[in-house]
């Protein structure tokens with residue numbers, strides 16, 4: 001049968017209204033973390049891995065300064081931002097691409113390297129934006145199973161076919177919080193065919209304190225088929241501004257720049273990013289807060305009899321039993337009634353778990369007390 005540019009036989013497209021091209025309506029829309037509680041006098045939003053410390057005061061000041069020139073188009077190449085990032089991370093600014101969030105960079109990767117007939121691999125409990133991006137580009141997502149809620153290199157390699165064009169790996173992964181030692185990333189890369197682009201999503205890299213972890217800067221600097229993405233949404237506290245970046249081979253960055261929306265990073269976002277990346281003390285404070293609370297929260301919740309997947313990020317995945325009265329859905333509703341918003345992760349194929357962002361001391365204590373009341377009765 002002849003097909004039009006949409007990939008659908010002409011007869012299948014209704015002529016009485018615009019219809020999206022093939023596959024678009026099969027995309028399961030992204031489910032963001034909730035932002036409204038059902039009860040509680042004070043609300044603790046721990047559903048989107050935002051930082052309790054907020055952004056650097058210098059970033060807020062830079063954002064406010066930018067208010068005086070809003071009628072001016074931004075520098076489309078985001079030169080000052082790329083230079084500041086290059087300096088902070090010791091990398092060549094010419095090989096950096098900036099985006100409106102790292103999601104923007106990930107979408108550019110999808111539109112540049114994927115099309116109908118192609119496949120891209122992501123892990124089963126990997127970041128949910130990957131399958132959306134893959135399908136939006138008209139390609140087919142292939143989910144690789146995990147081992148112990150951790151990306152499983154052999155399962156990814158087993159699924160590489162002639163059609164594979166991209167492999168997405170979040171390291172550490174969201175929502176599981178687990179990570180792969182860099183030896184495993186190198187093993188994955190070494191076994192991939194050279195035409196497959198390996199995307200290392202290092203959204204939480206700044207939080208990780210493990211000797212065997214690397215974000216991928218060196219590999220993305222050396223290999224012709226690796227790109228690393230980073231975000232200002234998490235440890236930098238600029239999620240509302242939408243700012244992220246990618247670092248990779250000159251050829252890949254050049255191709256992405258052809259697809260990039262011309263003024264994708266706004267002046268206030270770039271200005272705040274420049275200030276944020278320079279404020280090392282603020283980042284250290286965020287790491288120190290997480291280093292204190294990640295183990296405390298993990299141990300306290302385990303002490304209540306729940307399983308917590310060991311995390312290296314600023315969030316934990318909490319597993320609930322399927323027993324009526326104790327399920328993840330019921331815990332979520334209970335906590336919501338106390339003003340505590342965690343993240344349901346059913347869309348990540350984890351219906352029996354909730355993800356909790358490490359929040360302020362007060363928020364973390366509220367979750368621990370809330371879970372205790374849920375499991376063992378409010379009196380205890």
Ligand SMILES: *Cc1c(COP(=O)(O)O)cnc(C)c1O
Pocket residue numbers: 049100101102103104127170173174201203230231232233234239242243244
């Ligand atoms: C939060 C997150 C991002 C960041 O997305 P932005 O578009 O930069 O806000 C990217 N990848 C993962 C795995 C994340 O959890």
